[in-house]
Amino acid sequence: MRHLMSPLDFTTEELEQLFTLATDIEHNMPKYANACKGKILATCFYEPSTRTRLSFESAMLNLGGSVIGFSDANSSSASKGESVSDTIRVISCFANICAMRHPKEGAPMVAASKSSIPVINAGDGGHQHPTQTLTDLMTIRSLKGDIKDFTIGLCGDLKFGRTVHSLINALMRYPNINFVFISPPELKVPSYIKEQLKERKIPYKQVISLDEVMPELDFLYMTRVQRERFFNEEDYVRLKDFYILDKNKMENAKKDMLVLHPLPRVNEISVEVDEDPRAAYFKQVQYGVYVRMALILTLLEIEV
Numbered sequence: 001m002r003h004l005m006s007p008l009d010f011t012t013e014e015l016e017q018l019f020t021l022a023t024d025i026e027h028n029m030p031k032y033a034n035a036c037k038g039k040i041l042a043t044c045f046y047e048p049s050t051r052t053r054l055s056f057e058s059a060m061l062n063l064g065g066s067v068i069g070f071s072d073a074n075s076s077s078a079s080k081g082e083s084v085s086d087t088i089r090v091i092s093c094f095a096n097i098c099a100m101r102h103p104k105e106g107a108p109m110v111a112a113s114k115s116s117i118p119v120i121n122a123g124d125g126g127h128q129h130p131t132q133t134l135t136d137l138m139t140i141r142s143l144k145g146d147i148k149d150f151t152i153g154l155c156g157d158l159k160f161g162r163t164v165h166s167l168i169n170a171l172m173r174y175p176n177i178n179f180v181f182i183s184p185p186e187l188k189v190p191s192y193i194k195e196q197l198k199e200r201k202i203p204y205k206q207v208i209s210l211d212e213v214m215p216e217l218d219f220l221y222m223t224r225v226q227r228e229r230f231f232n233e234e235d236y237v238r239l240k241d242f243y244i245l246d247k248n249k250m251e252n253a254k255k256d257m258l259v260l261h262p263l264p265r266v267n268e269i270s271v272e273v274d275e276d277p278r279a280a281y282f283k284q285v286q287y288g289v290y291v292r293m294a295l296i297l298t299l300l301e302i303e304v
């Protein structure tokens with residue numbers, strides 16, 4: 001039985017199979033409509049989410065399966081003091097597969113070690129968010145044709161942003177990718193990630209100014225400054241509007257640069273950018289459903 005804790009749990013060949021399946025799903029949805037008939041997905045969300053949880057639920061419903069779960073730790077037995085290890089043992093009796101989001105780093109891993117059903121890490125604290133990364137890679141592969149030979153700028157909260165950490169980890173394995181980290185000094189990429197890049201001799205640079213690097217980028221991955229991970233409100237208020245991508249800034253970008261964002265957006269992308277053909281963040285949400293459908297089929301070992 002397999003779980004998904006980090007994007008590195010799949011080899012690049014396995015990821016390629018997953019994306020091929022997701023692309024087939026995109027073009028032949030009806031073929032998959034009953035693939036998970038009789039199967040149940042449990043979504044155990046101890047932290048707020050709209051997209052990720054509903055994306056999983058939509059994925060399972062599209063496959064003809066059913067969904068149970070909770071979307072708030074207060075409405076689960078965690079509020080009575082139950083451990084995730086016990087919760088997952090119980091959920092294993094009710095469902096065939098579980099997607100878990102938790103504010104504590106490593107909690108889905110603890111659950112997986114006690115689980116008799118596949119567990120998917122749907123985001124653990126500031127650590128990893130592998131299914132967002134599958135979504136991001138699928139978007140890049142679908143819109144660009146392959147995953148190689150590009151410069152990606154990651155902008156915003158690179159310290160707490162788990163989507164960023166997972167995406168860098170995953171992209172390290174693809175050929176000829178240049179990283180540009182754009183953040184205020186307080187929200188830089190953690191040093192353990194930079195060490196990994198250095199070890200692999202992967203080029204990266206760190207800058208504060210988005211304008212300065214805009215013309216070099218093939219992808220711009222914008223992120224939200226994560227209020228819930230700050231210890232004090234003052235720091236959050238000072239940093240929250242540090243970057244605002246607007247029409248003006250887009251003028252300096254390549255004609256075929258693509259803007260990605262895991263969403264939710266707060267102020268970091270002005271709504272006027274939504275009309276720009278280079279804005280790919282809503283398409284990205286759609287790819288997220290296909291790739292989660294492919295993931296559920298793969299982990300349940302269902303062939304269509």
Ligand code: NCD
Nearest residue numbers: 051052129163224262263264
């Ligand atoms: C992200 C997350 O939860 O880490 N959102 C998501 O899952 N699509 C990013 C964020 O909350 O800013």
